[in-house]
Amino acid sequence: MCSSAPATPQLLPTELLSSEELTGFLESVFPRSFFPHPPTSPKSPKALLTAPPRKRPFVTLTYAQSLDGKIAGPGGKQIRLSGDESMRLTHRLREIHDSILVGVGTMISDDPQLNARLPVLLPLPSQPQPIILDTNLRTPTSARLMKNYHMRITPRPIILCEGGEKASAERKEALEASGATVKELEVDEQGRLSLESLLKQEYVGQSLMVEGGASVISTFLASGLVDLVVMTIAPVLIGDGVSMLSKGAIPPELRLVARKTFGHDIVIVCRPVQRVV
Numbered sequence: 675m676c677s678s679a680p681a682t683p684q685l686l687p688t689e690l691l692s693s694e695e696l697t698g699f700l701e702s703v704f705p706r707s708f709f710p711h712p713p714t715s716p717k718s719p720k721a722l723l724t725a726p727p728r729k730r731p732f733v734t735l736t737y738a739q740s741l742d743g744k745i746a747g748p749g750g751k752q753i754r755l756s757g758d759e760s761m762r763l764t765h766r767l768r769e770i771h772d773s774i775l776v777g778v779g780t781m782i783s784d785d786p787q788l789n790a791r792l793p794v795l796l797p798l799p800s801q802p803q804p805i806i807l808d809t810n811l812r813t814p815t816s817a818r819l820m821k822n823y824h825m826r827i828t829p830r831p832i833i834l835c836e837g838g839e840k841a842s843a844e845r846k847e848a849l850e851a852s853g854a855t856v857k858e859l860e861v862d863e864q865g866r867l868s869l870e871s872l873l874k875q876e877y878v879g880q881s882l883m884v885e886g887g888a889s890v891i892s893t894f895l896a897s898g899l900v901d902l903v904v905m906t907i908a909p910v911l912i913g914d915g916v917s918m919l920s921k922g923a924i925p926p927e928l929r930l931v932a933r934k935t936f937g938h939d940i941v942i943v944c945r946p947v948q949r950v951v
């Protein structure tokens with residue numbers, strides 16, 4: 675009798691992308707105007723996104739989600755969804771943007787570093803300017819962004835708050851002493867920090883990468899200010915967790931720009947379009 679062991683499911687070998695392929699992918703999804711000097715090396719400079727001045731910065735929204743549309747686990751627990759290949763793409767995206775933004779929810783849950791730190795990219799002439807939307811200055815003073823600033827790894831983070839009584843002078847002082855710059859920003863009709871106003875600020879530069887979390891993804895998508903959405907879809911299911919869109923979010927219509935397999939993940943790039951009512 676022939677007894678054979680049950681077959682072990684095998685994952686297909688991942689396709690390793692060369693740096694040139696990665697660069698080619700970026701060139702194919704960003705508008706031509708952003709590539710005045712085609713990047714030739716993996717250490718392509720920010721020139722990738724330095725084009726003639728735009729009316730407002732180019733906004734790229736990027737995040738990783740599970741097959742059931744979750745970006746974090748129960749209670750906002752951070753989950754590494756991207757595989758090595760798609761994470762390389764995320765770090766290349768960080769490299770080519772002038773600034774990078776998260777909400778205070780992500781600061782509290784993830785304590786992110788928000789820098790491009792793939793060995794092949796290092797040392798970078800400059801890292802993106804970290805920006806945090808934090809109306810009431812809830813960012814922990816112990817955040818890694820501050821430590822990285824002191825170690826000269828990344829620029830001094832900018833924490834944006836609502837002026838006046840909401841942002842206590844004490845918190846402002848504590849955050850500035852820990853290594854952040856606190857600035858005030860106008861609020862919109864809903865009382866949230868105004869994204870329109872944000873994009874007029876010089877420190878945003880010519881290109882902003884928005885990394886999340888769910889509330890920030892939702893408000894940016896609803897704002898009509900996003901130029902490109904780069905989503906990584908990982909082949910996992912999370913179940914209870916944080917959905918990529920907050921409850922009640924009004925997402926725009928999307929048009930597919932490109933899709934590509936990165937290891938075991940699929941990266942889908944879309945362009946928001948105005949809804950025709």
Ligand SMILES: NC(=O)C1=CN([C@@H]2O[C@H](COP(=O)(O)OP(=O)(O)OC[C@H]3O[C@@H](n4cnc5c(N)ncnc54)[C@H](OP(=O)(O)O)[C@@H]3O)[C@@H](O)[C@H]2O)C=CC1
Binds near residue numbers: 780809893
């Ligand atoms: N998988 C992925 O790619 C990513 C996953 N995540 C996950 O997302 C989760 C965090 O998401 P979430 O809790 O929604 O927090 P966010 O990071 O989206 O921060 C939201 C907070 O930012 C402040 N804020 C100020 N102005 C605005 C504005 N205009 N629009 C939106 N927010 C504004 C508000 O707090 P206040 O009123 O106090 O200012 C708001 O509650 C974490 O679990 C994290 O792990 C995060 C990033 C990427």
Ligand SMILES: Nc1nc(O)c(N)c(N[C@@H]2O[C@H](COP(=O)(O)O)[C@@H](O)[C@H]2O)n1
Binds near residue numbers: 737756764789
């Ligand atoms: N691209 C991507 N893939 C995942 O699987 C993720 N969990 C995230 N999260 C985002 O990256 C931040 C962490 O960044 P650092 O590694 O600390 O620099 C996290 O806060 C999310 O914004 N992204």
